[in-house]
Amino acid sequence: MSRKIFRELISVEEARTKFYQYAPLDLVGVELLSLLETLGRVLAEDIFSPIDVPPFDRSAMDGFAVIANDTLGAAEDSPNNLEVIGDVQAGYVFDGLITGGNCVEISTGAPLPAGADSVVMVEYTQREKNNVDIYKPASPGQNVMSAGADIQKGELILLKGTLLSSRELSVLAAIGQSKILVYKKPKIGIFSSGDEVISADQTLTPGKLFDINSIAISAGINENGGDPTLLGIIEDDFKSLERKIGENLSKYDLLIISGGTSAGMGDMLFEVVDNLGDPGLLVHGIKVKPGKPTILAVCQGVPVIGLPGYPASALSIFQLFVVPYVRKIAGLSPVGIKTKVKAKVKQRLRSVMGRHEFKPMNLIKSETGWLAFPVPGGSGAITSIALADGFVEIPDNETFVLPNTEVEITLFSDKIKPIDLQIIGSHCSVLAKIIQALYQKYPEYHSRLIGVGTTGGIAAIRRGEAHVAGIHLLSDTGEYNKLDQNEVDAFVIPGYYRMQGFIVPKGNPKNINKLTDLIREDVLFMNRNPGSGTRVLLDYLLLQHKLNSDSIKGYSQYSKSHSSVAAAVKSGVVDVGLGIQSAIDDDLDFIPLKEEEYDFLINNNYRHLPAVNAFIDILKSERVTEIINNFPGYRKK
Amino acid sequence: MSRKIFRELISVEEARTKFYQYAPLDLVGVELLSLLETLGRVLAEDIFSPIDVPPFDRSAMDGFAVIANDTLGAAEDSPNNLEVIGDVQAGYVFDGLITGGNCVEISTGAPLPAGADSVVMVEYTQREKNNVDIYKPASPGQNVMSAGADIQKGELILLKGTLLSSRELSVLAAIGQSKILVYKKPKIGIFSSGDEVISADQTLTPGKLFDINSIAISAGINENGGDPTLLGIIEDDFKSLERKIGENLSKYDLLIISGGTSAGMGDMLFEVVDNLGDPGLLVHGIKVKPGKPTILAVCQGVPVIGLPGYPASALSIFQLFVVPYVRKIAGLSPVGIKTKVKAKVKQRLRSVMGRHEFKPMNLIKSETGWLAFPVPGGSGAITSIALADGFVEIPDNETFVLPNTEVEITLFSDKIKPIDLQIIGSHCSVLAKIIQALYQKYPEYHSRLIGVGTTGGIAAIRRGEAHVAGIHLLSDTGEYNKLDQNEVDAFVIPGYYRMQGFIVPKGNPKNINKLTDLIREDVLFMNRNPGSGTRVLLDYLLLQHKLNSDSIKGYSQYSKSHSSVAAAVKSGVVDVGLGIQSAIDDDLDFIPLKEEEYDFLINNNYRHLPAVNAFIDILKSERVTEIINNFPGYRKK
Known part of the structure; x- marks a missing residue:
C-alpha cells in the first residue's frame, strides 16, 4: 500500500x-423520454425532420380552391363563374380532382384539392348553391402554404447537445417526435x-x-x-x-x-x-x-x-x-450568460498572495450597471451565503482588486436575481411589510433588507452599498435624523413614529416600569448592538437621567435585532430588553418608554433608479399609511 | 341569454x-413541502430563525479552552502551566466546569466548556499527560465564535415571496427548517x-x-x-x-x-x-x-x-x-433580468399602425453587445419559433423601429442563451460536425446554423446577421468564392473540396450518369432553391454544355437542402437530384459530377469576437481535418 x-x-x-x-x-449515458419530460434536458442526437411541415399544400385562407387560369379576367363587375364540386375542411381531404371550370370551397388549413393551384379568398366570391362567382383573379400559389415551406423532410432541425427549452419542444412537436433521446x-x-x-x-x-x-x-x-x-x-x-x-x-x-x-x-x-x-x-x-x-x-x-x-x-x-x-x-455548457454578471467593485478587495480567493459578493443596481460588494463574515458564517448573490475569483498571483474595477461575478444559481433596491440600516418590523406592499405594486423590483443598525446604514449609504437606509439617529440635542449633507450625500424622507419600550415577560413579573428599574440588582438586561439606534436611545436616556451604564447588569451583552431581544426575554435568559412593541407576542408585555422617529435616508447617487422612485412612491401611498398606523406602537409621520 | x-x-x-x-x-394556495422539494418554489411565509446559529459558543480552532486570565504573561520562554481536566470533540459537550488554573482540550467546532472564555491554538501549547504548557496569552473571546454570531434567534431571515434557490435552501437548512410553506x-x-x-x-x-x-x-x-x-x-x-x-x-x-x-x-x-x-x-x-x-x-x-x-x-x-x-x-415576479435582454436592431422594423406587434427576433453577439434580427416567416411558420430567441413588442401607435435603435427583447424561455456564433449560408453536413467539434473544445460558445444557400449567406454577412457564412459561389470564370471586398466586408478562410453529384435511387435504375441524362423525357428532377450554390453549379454546367433549363423536367421545383433532395429521391417523388455525397444513405446511390470548393466567409465586423476566433481556430485543427477527410466526397483544402 x-x-x-x-x-x-x-x-x-x-x-x-x-x-x-x-x-x-x-457523458453518463442516454435515455429515451417522452417529449414533455425532456424540458430542461440535453439532446443526445441530431434531429432531422422525418416529414415536411406542413405535410401538404395548405390553404392559408377561407375561400375557394381553383385553377388560377380559370380566374383570369375576373372583376367586380364581371365575375367568372365556376362550378362548386365540393367542400373541404381542415383535417379532411377532398376526394376528387379539380379539372377546369370547377372548384372546391375550402377552409383555412385544409389541404389543397388535387388539380387546384391557388385559393381565392371568400371575400372576393359569392356562392349560389353549386356555383360561385369569382370577383378577383388568383395567381398560381396564392393563399397556399406549400408542403415543406416551413420545414422540409430530411432537414437538420436540432444539433446534439442542445439544451431543450419550450422553444425546442415546439419544433420537436411540429415534426411529430414523441420520444426524444437525451443525456442521463x-x-x-x-x-x-x-x-x-x-x-x-x-x-x-x-x-x-x-x-x-x-x-x-x-x-x-x-x-x-x-x-x-x-x-x-x-x-x-x-x-x-x-x-x-x-x-x-x-x-x-x-x-x-x-x-x-x-x-x-x-x-x-x-x-x-x-x-x-x-x-x-x-x-x-x-x-x-x-x-x-x-x-x-x-x-x-x-x-x-x-x-x-x-x-x-x-x-x-x-x-x-x-x-x-x-x-x-x-452535457451542459459551462456556467454561462445566465450566471455571469459584470459588476464594478466599489471598495478595494484584498486577497492573500499565493491563494486563489473565492469571495462571496452581493450585487446591487446602480444607474450605470451592477455594483458588487463583499459580504461580511468569515468562512464559518452562514450569512455570507445568505446575503451573497455570487462570487468573484481573485487568482493566486493577485493581492488586490482596485475600487471601480469591473469584475465578473458568477451567480450562485441561475435563479438568483441581483438586487434593485437594497435597504440597509436599523431593523424595523414594519419595513418588511412596506417591502411586501412595494412588491405587490411593483413586482419587477427585487429588494433586500439588511439590518445592521442606524450607523451601519449611514455607513452603507456612504460606501454606495445601500440605495436606502432606515434610521433613527438621535442627536445630542434630542432631535432625530438630522444629518450633515457634507457627511453623507443623501436626503431624508419622513417615515413614522414608533414607540420604544421595555420588553418584559407576560405580566411584567419584575415590575419594570421606568429607566431606573434597569439598575436594580435583581434585573438582568439585554442590550442592543453598538451602532443601533435603540442603543443610542438608551445611552441618551441614561445621560438625561444621569445614570451610569456600568450599573446596569447585562449592559455589555447584546442582541442584533428587536426580535432577538424579544426571544432572549421570552426564553428567560434576561429579564428585560429595550425594543419596539411589534417585536412582542402573547408571551411578552411591552412597557412604553419613548416615541422615536424612524425615517429613510435616500442615497443621492441612486435617486433616479426606478426601484428607488418606486420605494418613495409606496411610502406615500395610503396602503403604507394603513400598514403603519395598524402596527402597535406606530404612527405615520 | x-x-x-x-x-x-x-x-x-x-x-x-x-x-x-x-x-x-x-395566489392559488399554499402547501407544506420538505426542504429539498422547495427548490425553485416561492416562499409563502416570513421566516424567522427559531435558533441561534451557531447554537452555542463554538471553538474556531483546535486547542485548549481556557480562562484568558490564566494565560496572562505566557511566553515562549515562560509558559503558563494549566491542568487539563478533559477533552471535548465537535458534537459533544464537556460535562464539567473550568474554574481557574485548569483547561479542556478542544476540537474545532466543539462547544466551549462552561467557565472558559477563550481558546489557545494547539500550535502555542505543549501537552504532557494531564498538564499543558501555554506559550501565548489569549484574550477573552479569542478563537471563539459566539452563539448567534451568525444568525440570532428571532431574526427575520427570508421574506414571504422569495424565490427559493440553493442559496435560500442553505440558510433554511442552517436554522433547521425541514418543512417549508410555499405557494402552490x-x-x-x-x-x-x-x-x-x-x-x-x-x-x-x-x-x-x-x-x-x-x-x-x-x-x-x-x-x-x-x-x-x-x-x-x-x-x-x-x-x-x-x-x-x-x-x-x-x-x-x-x-x-x-x-x-x-x-x-x-x-x-x-x-x-x-x-x-x-x-x-x-x-x-x-x-x-x-x-x-x-x-x-x-x-x-x-x-x-x-x-x-x-x-x-x-x-x-x-x-x-x-x-x-x-x-x-x-407568486413569481414578472419576467425579469433572466429573460430581458437589451439589443440593437440592425434593420428597420415595420409595424402596422393600430396593431400591437409581437415580432419574433433572433439575437447574436457583436463586439458591443447583442444585436437583434427579425425572424422570417409568417404567422403560420414554425421556423419563426425555431430560430427566434425572443420577441420585441412594437406598440400600436408606432409603425416602425429605426435601425440601430436599442430595444428590449424578452427571451422565450429563461433557458435560452443568445448566440455567440451564427453561421448562415449553404447547407453542408460536415458543418454540423465541425460545430460539434467546436462545442467540444469551446463549450462556452453557443452556435446556430441557418441554411439559406450561398447568396443568402453573403446577404446575411452584409446585413450583419451572420458572423460567418458557409459558401460555394461559382463565378462566371469557373473560380470559387472570389468576392469583391467593396461589396462585402469579409474575408475568406479556406474550407474544403466536396463532390457534387447525382443523387439517385439504389442501383441507379434510370441509369443517370451525365448531365444530358437530365433532359431525358423519362427523368424527373428535383432542383435546389434559388440562391443555393448547388443550383448555381447546375446552371453553370448547363451553360457550359449549352443545355436549356426548360428542357429539364422538374427544374422549377426545388428542395431547400441536400438532405431534403435526398428524401425526395428516396420517396420516389423524383428520379434524381443534385447534391453532396454525405446526404445519401444505403437506399441511395451517388454519381460524382464535379468537385467544388466550400469556404467560409468571416464578417470583418465580428472578427475579434472570441467565438469567431474559436471557429477559425477549430477549422485549422487536426480534429476538423480528420472529420472532413473521413466524410465521403470531402477533402480538406
Missing part, C-alpha cells in the same frame, strides 16, 4: 488538471460527516449543528443538471468510511463527502480514498481561500471529492470544482 | 385591464382543438398536422411556475365544447383552448364561454399582430383563454397574456 501524504498545497489550476486527468469526462443526469451521492452534524428533521441538542452543506450541495447539483442523492451522515471511523464509500462507487457518477470540522476526518478520508485506489488520492490541499483542506480523488474510476466542513469553504470548492465537473458530464 | 358579439377589436392594454378586472389575482403551482388545463390536429404519438395521415401549440404551451407553463395538464383534443362541436370546458372549470386555475384553424371554432368558443357566464366573454379580438382572434373570458370565476390556431399567433398571445397571469398567481 503506497501511502501518499501531500504536504505541498497545489494551485487551483494544477488541481483541476490532475483531477481531469483521471476523472471520467464522458449524472447521479451524485452526497455524504455528510462529523459527529456534530444533525439533519433538519432531528431535534437540536447541545453541541450539535444542523447540516447545511449536504442541502446546499444537493440543491446546487439539481440546479446544475445532476441527480443528487443524500446518503446520510457518515461516522468519523476509518472502517465505516472505507466501507460506505467503497460500496457506493458503483452506484454513482460522483461521490461527495462534505466534511465535518472534527479533527481527524480529513486525515482519515485521504487515506481511505488512497486505499480504495485506482488511482486513489490525487489532490490533498489546494491554494484556495476558503477551502484549503480539500480532497480530490478518483477511486476505481469514480471521482470522490472531500469538501471542507465550514459552509463557506464547502461552497467555494463546490463552485470551483464540483459545478464545472457535473455540468460537463451532464 | 345575452349574446355579446364583439365587433370592435380592442387594444392589448384594454384587453389586459378587462381580463384582470374579473380574473382572480390571488397554479393548475392549468390545456385543450387543443381542430379536426386537423393530432398528437405526436399518432401517425400522420393526409390532411392532418401534429399538435404544436399544446406542447409549446405546456412546456411554457412549466417554465413559468405553473403545473400544466394536457386535456387532449376537443371537438369542434358546441355541446362537447361547453361540456368539456364546464366540467373542468372547478379543477383548474386557468383553462386554455388552443384553437384549431378550422372555421367556426372561434365563433363557437365565444358563445360557449359567454353561455357559461359569470361574467363570461370579456374580450373577443385584440389589436395585436399576430394573434388577433383571441378570446379572453372568465367563466364561473375561472379564466378561460382561447388562443388562435397558428403557432406564431398562439405563442404571441401566450407570451402577452398567459405568461404574466400565470406568474402572478404563482
Whole structure:
C-alpha cells in the first residue's frame, strides 16, 4: 500500500488538471423520454425532420380552391363563374380532382384539392348553391402554404447537445417526435460527516449543528443538471468510511463527502480514498481561500471529492470544482450568460498572495450597471451565503482588486436575481411589510433588507452599498435624523413614529416600569448592538437621567435585532430588553418608554433608479399609511 | 341569454385591464413541502430563525479552552502551566466546569466548556499527560465564535415571496427548517382543438398536422411556475365544447383552448364561454399582430383563454397574456433580468399602425453587445419559433423601429442563451460536425446554423446577421468564392473540396450518369432553391454544355437542402437530384459530377469576437481535418 501524504498545497489550476486527468469526462449515458419530460434536458442526437411541415399544400385562407387560369379576367363587375364540386375542411381531404371550370370551397388549413393551384379568398366570391362567382383573379400559389415551406423532410432541425427549452419542444412537436433521446443526469451521492452534524428533521441538542452543506450541495447539483442523492451522515471511523464509500462507487457518477470540522476526518478520508485506489488520492490541499483542506480523488474510476466542513469553504470548492465537473458530464455548457454578471467593485478587495480567493459578493443596481460588494463574515458564517448573490475569483498571483474595477461575478444559481433596491440600516418590523406592499405594486423590483443598525446604514449609504437606509439617529440635542449633507450625500424622507419600550415577560413579573428599574440588582438586561439606534436611545436616556451604564447588569451583552431581544426575554435568559412593541407576542408585555422617529435616508447617487422612485412612491401611498398606523406602537409621520 | 358579439377589436392594454378586472389575482394556495422539494418554489411565509446559529459558543480552532486570565504573561520562554481536566470533540459537550488554573482540550467546532472564555491554538501549547504548557496569552473571546454570531434567534431571515434557490435552501437548512410553506403551482388545463390536429404519438395521415401549440404551451407553463395538464383534443362541436370546458372549470386555475384553424371554432368558443357566464366573454379580438382572434373570458370565476390556431399567433398571445397571469398567481415576479435582454436592431422594423406587434427576433453577439434580427416567416411558420430567441413588442401607435435603435427583447424561455456564433449560408453536413467539434473544445460558445444557400449567406454577412457564412459561389470564370471586398466586408478562410453529384435511387435504375441524362423525357428532377450554390453549379454546367433549363423536367421545383433532395429521391417523388455525397444513405446511390470548393466567409465586423476566433481556430485543427477527410466526397483544402 503506497501511502501518499501531500504536504505541498497545489494551485487551483494544477488541481483541476490532475483531477481531469483521471476523472471520467464522458457523458453518463442516454435515455429515451417522452417529449414533455425532456424540458430542461440535453439532446443526445441530431434531429432531422422525418416529414415536411406542413405535410401538404395548405390553404392559408377561407375561400375557394381553383385553377388560377380559370380566374383570369375576373372583376367586380364581371365575375367568372365556376362550378362548386365540393367542400373541404381542415383535417379532411377532398376526394376528387379539380379539372377546369370547377372548384372546391375550402377552409383555412385544409389541404389543397388535387388539380387546384391557388385559393381565392371568400371575400372576393359569392356562392349560389353549386356555383360561385369569382370577383378577383388568383395567381398560381396564392393563399397556399406549400408542403415543406416551413420545414422540409430530411432537414437538420436540432444539433446534439442542445439544451431543450419550450422553444425546442415546439419544433420537436411540429415534426411529430414523441420520444426524444437525451443525456442521463449524472447521479451524485452526497455524504455528510462529523459527529456534530444533525439533519433538519432531528431535534437540536447541545453541541450539535444542523447540516447545511449536504442541502446546499444537493440543491446546487439539481440546479446544475445532476441527480443528487443524500446518503446520510457518515461516522468519523476509518472502517465505516472505507466501507460506505467503497460500496457506493458503483452506484454513482460522483461521490461527495462534505466534511465535518472534527479533527481527524480529513486525515482519515485521504487515506481511505488512497486505499480504495485506482488511482486513489490525487489532490490533498489546494491554494484556495476558503477551502484549503480539500480532497480530490478518483477511486476505481469514480471521482470522490472531500469538501471542507465550514459552509463557506464547502461552497467555494463546490463552485470551483464540483459545478464545472457535473455540468460537463451532464452535457451542459459551462456556467454561462445566465450566471455571469459584470459588476464594478466599489471598495478595494484584498486577497492573500499565493491563494486563489473565492469571495462571496452581493450585487446591487446602480444607474450605470451592477455594483458588487463583499459580504461580511468569515468562512464559518452562514450569512455570507445568505446575503451573497455570487462570487468573484481573485487568482493566486493577485493581492488586490482596485475600487471601480469591473469584475465578473458568477451567480450562485441561475435563479438568483441581483438586487434593485437594497435597504440597509436599523431593523424595523414594519419595513418588511412596506417591502411586501412595494412588491405587490411593483413586482419587477427585487429588494433586500439588511439590518445592521442606524450607523451601519449611514455607513452603507456612504460606501454606495445601500440605495436606502432606515434610521433613527438621535442627536445630542434630542432631535432625530438630522444629518450633515457634507457627511453623507443623501436626503431624508419622513417615515413614522414608533414607540420604544421595555420588553418584559407576560405580566411584567419584575415590575419594570421606568429607566431606573434597569439598575436594580435583581434585573438582568439585554442590550442592543453598538451602532443601533435603540442603543443610542438608551445611552441618551441614561445621560438625561444621569445614570451610569456600568450599573446596569447585562449592559455589555447584546442582541442584533428587536426580535432577538424579544426571544432572549421570552426564553428567560434576561429579564428585560429595550425594543419596539411589534417585536412582542402573547408571551411578552411591552412597557412604553419613548416615541422615536424612524425615517429613510435616500442615497443621492441612486435617486433616479426606478426601484428607488418606486420605494418613495409606496411610502406615500395610503396602503403604507394603513400598514403603519395598524402596527402597535406606530404612527405615520 | 345575452349574446355579446364583439365587433370592435380592442387594444392589448384594454384587453389586459378587462381580463384582470374579473380574473382572480390571488395566489392559488399554499402547501407544506420538505426542504429539498422547495427548490425553485416561492416562499409563502416570513421566516424567522427559531435558533441561534451557531447554537452555542463554538471553538474556531483546535486547542485548549481556557480562562484568558490564566494565560496572562505566557511566553515562549515562560509558559503558563494549566491542568487539563478533559477533552471535548465537535458534537459533544464537556460535562464539567473550568474554574481557574485548569483547561479542556478542544476540537474545532466543539462547544466551549462552561467557565472558559477563550481558546489557545494547539500550535502555542505543549501537552504532557494531564498538564499543558501555554506559550501565548489569549484574550477573552479569542478563537471563539459566539452563539448567534451568525444568525440570532428571532431574526427575520427570508421574506414571504422569495424565490427559493440553493442559496435560500442553505440558510433554511442552517436554522433547521425541514418543512417549508410555499405557494402552490397554479393548475392549468390545456385543450387543443381542430379536426386537423393530432398528437405526436399518432401517425400522420393526409390532411392532418401534429399538435404544436399544446406542447409549446405546456412546456411554457412549466417554465413559468405553473403545473400544466394536457386535456387532449376537443371537438369542434358546441355541446362537447361547453361540456368539456364546464366540467373542468372547478379543477383548474386557468383553462386554455388552443384553437384549431378550422372555421367556426372561434365563433363557437365565444358563445360557449359567454353561455357559461359569470361574467363570461370579456374580450373577443385584440389589436395585436399576430394573434388577433383571441378570446379572453372568465367563466364561473375561472379564466378561460382561447388562443388562435397558428403557432406564431398562439405563442404571441401566450407570451402577452398567459405568461404574466400565470406568474402572478404563482407568486413569481414578472419576467425579469433572466429573460430581458437589451439589443440593437440592425434593420428597420415595420409595424402596422393600430396593431400591437409581437415580432419574433433572433439575437447574436457583436463586439458591443447583442444585436437583434427579425425572424422570417409568417404567422403560420414554425421556423419563426425555431430560430427566434425572443420577441420585441412594437406598440400600436408606432409603425416602425429605426435601425440601430436599442430595444428590449424578452427571451422565450429563461433557458435560452443568445448566440455567440451564427453561421448562415449553404447547407453542408460536415458543418454540423465541425460545430460539434467546436462545442467540444469551446463549450462556452453557443452556435446556430441557418441554411439559406450561398447568396443568402453573403446577404446575411452584409446585413450583419451572420458572423460567418458557409459558401460555394461559382463565378462566371469557373473560380470559387472570389468576392469583391467593396461589396462585402469579409474575408475568406479556406474550407474544403466536396463532390457534387447525382443523387439517385439504389442501383441507379434510370441509369443517370451525365448531365444530358437530365433532359431525358423519362427523368424527373428535383432542383435546389434559388440562391443555393448547388443550383448555381447546375446552371453553370448547363451553360457550359449549352443545355436549356426548360428542357429539364422538374427544374422549377426545388428542395431547400441536400438532405431534403435526398428524401425526395428516396420517396420516389423524383428520379434524381443534385447534391453532396454525405446526404445519401444505403437506399441511395451517388454519381460524382464535379468537385467544388466550400469556404467560409468571416464578417470583418465580428472578427475579434472570441467565438469567431474559436471557429477559425477549430477549422485549422487536426480534429476538423480528420472529420472532413473521413466524410465521403470531402477533402480538406
